[in-house]
Amino acid sequence: xxxxxxxxKIPFVDLRDGARGIMVWAPLDGDKxxxxxxxxxxxxxxxxxxxxxxxQKIIAVLIGKEVDKHAQELIHYGADIVYVIEDDRLExxxxxxxxxxxxxVINEAKPEIALFxxxxxxxxxxxxxxxxxxxxxxxxCTEFDIGYYANRKRNQRFKKAFKMIRPSFGESxxxxxxxxxxxxxxxxxxxxxxxxxxxxxxxxxxxxxxxPKWQEGDFAVELxxxxxxxxxxxxxxxxxxxxxxxxxxxxGFDMLNExxxxxxxxGQNVELGASRAAVDAGFVEYKHQIGQTGKTVRPAxxxxxxxxxxxxxxxxxxxxxxxxxxxxxxxxxxxxSSDFGIVNDYQEVLPELIKQVKAGxxxxxx
Amino acid sequence: xxxxxxxxxxxxxxxIKQVPKAMKTGADGLxxxxxxxMMNPHCTHALEEALSLRDRVGGQITVVSMGxxxxxxxxxxxxxxxxxxAYLLSDRKLAGxxxxxxxxxxxxxxxxxxxENNETLDVLYxxxxxxxxxxxxxxxxxxxxxxxxxxxxxxxVKVLDDKHLEVRRIIEGGYQRLKVPYPTTLSVTExxxxxxxxxxxxxxxxxxxxxxIYNIDQIGLxxxxxxxxxxxxxxxxVKNVVIDRGPVQLFNEGxxxxxxxxxxxxxxxxxxxx
Ligand SMILES: Cc1cc2nc3c(=O)[nH]c(=O)nc-3n(C[C@H](O)[C@H](O)[C@H](O)COP(=O)(O)OP(=O)(O)OC[C@H]3O[C@@H](n4cnc5c(N)ncnc54)[C@H](O)[C@@H]3O)c2cc1C
Numbered sequence: 100x101x102x103x104x105x106x107x108k109i110p111f112v113d114l115r116d117g118a119r120g121i122m123v124w125a126p127l128d129g130d131k132x133x134x135x136x137x138x139x140x141x142x143x144x145x146x147x148x149x150x151x152x153x154x155q156k157i158i159a160v161l162i163g164k165e166v167d168k169h170a171q172e173l174i175h176y177g178a179d180i181v182y183v184i185e186d187d188r189l190e191x192x193x194x195x196x197x198x199x200x201x202x203x204v205i206n207e208a209k210p211e212i213a214l215f216x217x218x219x220x221x222x223x224x225x226x227x228x229x230x231x232x233x234x235x236x237x238x239x240c241t242e243f244d245i246g247y248y249a250n251r252k253r254n255q256r257f258k259k260a261f262k263m264i265r266p267s268f269g270e271s272x273x274x275x276x277x278x279x280x281x282x283x284x285x286x287x288x289x290x291x292x293x294x295x296x297x298x299x300x301x302x303x304x305x306x307x308x309x310x311p312k313w314q315e316g317d318f319a320v321e322l323x324x325x326x327x328x329x330x331x332x333x334x335x336x337x338x339x340x341x342x343x344x345x346x347x348x349x350x351g352f353d354m355l356n357e358x359x360x361x362x363x364x365x366g367q368n369v370e371l372g373a374s375r376a377a378v379d380a381g382f383v384e385y386k387h388q389i390g391q392t393g394k395t396v397r398p399a400x401x402x403x404x405x406x407x408x409x410x411x412x413x414x415x416x417x418x419x420x421x422x423x424x425x426x427x428x429x430x431x432x433x434x435x436s437s438d439f440g441i442v443n444d445y446q447e448v449l450p451e452l453i454k455q456v457k458a459g460x461x462x463x464x465x
Numbered sequence: 466x467x468x469x470x471x472x473x474x475x476x477x478x479x480x481i482k483q484v485p486k487a488m489k490t491g492a493d494g495l496x497x498x499x500x501x502x503m504m505n506p507h508c509t510h511a512l513e514e515a516l517s518l519r520d521r522v523g524g525q526i527t528v529v530s531m532g533x534x535x536x537x538x539x540x541x542x543x544x545x546x547x548x549x550x551a552y553l554l555s556d557r558k559l560a561g562x563x564x565x566x567x568x569x570x571x572x573x574x575x576x577x578x579x580x581e582n583n584e585t586l587d588v589l590y591x592x593x594x595x596x597x598x599x600x601x602x603x604x605x606x607x608x609x610x611x612x613x614x615x616x617x618x619x620x621x622v623k624v625l626d627d628k629h630l631e632v633r634r635i636i637e638g639g640y641q642r643l644k645v646p647y648p649t650t651l652s653v654t655e656x657x658x659x660x661x662x663x664x665x666x667x668x669x670x671x672x673x674x675x676x677x678i679y680n681i682d683q684i685g686l687x688x689x690x691x692x693x694x695x696x697x698x699x700x701x702x703v704k705n706v707v708i709d710r711g712p713v714q715l716f717n718e719g720x721x722x723x724x725x726x727x728x729x730x731x732x733x734x735x736x737x738x739x
């Protein structure tokens with residue numbers, strides 16, 4: 100391995116103080132392991148060969164009520180060691196006991212890298228751990244690497260620094276964040292970006308039952324209820340999705356449903372989608388929500404009506420083959436992510452669209 | 466104040482950041498902060514939650530910020546909307562702060578104000594995230610420093626009784642409702658509320674209020690924890706993102722019937738040279 104000549108006067112340092120391996124928190128989605136956990140374990144496996152040999156191990160952490168049964172599945176997807184923390188009070192995520200659990204596991208297992216899904220849970224949990232452990236944390240990463248890094252100011256060079264790459268400035272730039280000064284080097288990683296490994300049921304690993312030391316006040320915040328949408332609607336199989344936003348109002352959704360019915364009457368496989376704001380306002384049910392905290396869809400045709408195009412919405416539909424936007428605001432972000440657009444009031448456009456679909460117009464799907 | 470609510474006289478703090486109106490990077494690859502600035506949109510929602518909580522149960526609102534001297538602009542805006550006190554931590558040595566160092570600085574400022582005035586804190590509000598950083602990490606990191614519970618991604622806050630709030634937070638596929646005792650830190654999403662504008666009475670009383678400005682020495686923040694020196698992460702590289710979707714094709718010629726039919730025809734037209 101050769102390093103840039105211009106850096107040759109900077110001494111190489113290794114500040115890991117015995118930290119080895121990559122840790123991944125494996126959250127649950129209701130009663131199954133979240134896909135994001137498998138994705139991160141997959142990515143950890145792809146990165147680990149760049150680490151020292153004694154650091155090429157993947158440590159998963161599983162926390163919840165009666166979660167032991169999931170440990171083998173984590174191993175089948177690429178974990179080498181699974182720490183299992185079971186407590187009846189932890190059926191659902193609660194910030195402080197999860198913080199205590201992970202800090203205790205980190206102090207025990209001493210990983211050099213710790214990864215968390217950039218979900219509403221991971222982005223709640225990881226910052227608190229980083230603050231308490233005085234570690235750096237990079238948010239919502241979409242790419243990782245491990246390799247050479249020189250820091251002139253600190254007069255330090257690293258052979259195997261963790262490079263955390265994340266979109267910034269409203270997704271227009273990619274910034275590489277580095278922090279090999281304190282360990283573990285921590286990141287949250289965007290769900291749906293990394294690939295999981297193929298499941299290998301013959302893989303074996305170690306399962307360690309672990310008991311954290313609860314701190315005073317860990318259970319002071321009480322969960323009243325967790326509400327998740329029932330998944331009775333499979334939006335992911337629709338060829339066409341007609342999605343409505345907050346700008347529609349309740350009446351607008353009646354019109355949108357009429358469009359859905361008209362497309363369906365032509366024999367096309369279509370479903371109704373919605374933004375979170377429309378769901379929050381009570382115009383439609385949760386099961387229709389598309390985006391970061393709803394469903395991720397990839398239909399042949401996505402029609403966004405009166406949706407502004409917030410990043411959280413775009414995250415769930417940007418891989419649609421063709422995107423059509425209808426919005427009366429020409430500066431709406433949705434137009435930056437669309438192929439076809441009409442800048443006009445939905446009350447003008449929708450009746451006409453319904454009319455033409457009823458007259459026999461069918462969307463080409465290939 | 467409605468009689469349905471207990472009179473609690475809460476000590477409420479809100480963290481506020483001033484951000485550039487247009488996101489662009491300078492020649493050095495870092496955020497260009499030379500242009501126009503505004504209160505970070507998420508912070509306006511945090512302030513609104515604070516004002517609405519005070520409307521219900523009474524109390525005092527203190528807004529705190531860290532940034533260059535012109536960040537007073539956003540703090541003054543908060544005073545005109547009804548905040549009672551405003552503090553700015555401003556020091557060149559804070560430049561280059563990552564989220565760890567930002568939280569350290571703001572937590573030190575908050576602790577300093579509480580100590581000076583012999584107060585305790587009941588609720589700290591922050592915006593979910595800032596539009597120029599997008600990390601959503603700082604509120605949780607301040608909460609950790611202040612040894613308080615936290616709820617992030619907050620969509621609504623109800624007063625449950627004289628000791629608890631009921632807080633609704635966003636989760637994947639739905640939401641959670643939590644019973645949260647004081648003191649706590651809440652990070653607020655944009656869907657939580659519609660922020661009010663400046664009020665006449667608040668603006669009038671804001672005239673006599675001044676933003677109090679401190680540097681790091683005054684609040685006892687050691688230099689080694691401030692700014693770049695105190696930050697466990699550094700930005701090593703910034704590159705442009707290539708968007709793979711081509712520009713949008715807009716239809717605006719003719720009447721609605723023509724717009725729609727032109728668009729529908731285009732949607733079904735196979736691209737050539739593909
Ligand atoms: C943690 C987190 C997770 C989130 N997850 C999701 C998610 O999964 N999915 C999601 O969608 N959002 C999500 N959000 C919310 C997201 O940030 C936006 O607030 C939301 O997407 C906005 O919805 P909207 O576009 O319908 O509403 P708005 O932003 O209010 O936009 C309404 C649009 O309608 C247009 N309009 C109004 N009237 C008309 C008219 N008469 N004719 C034509 N156009 C009109 C307006 O120009 C505007 O562009 C999340 C937010 C957070 C913080």
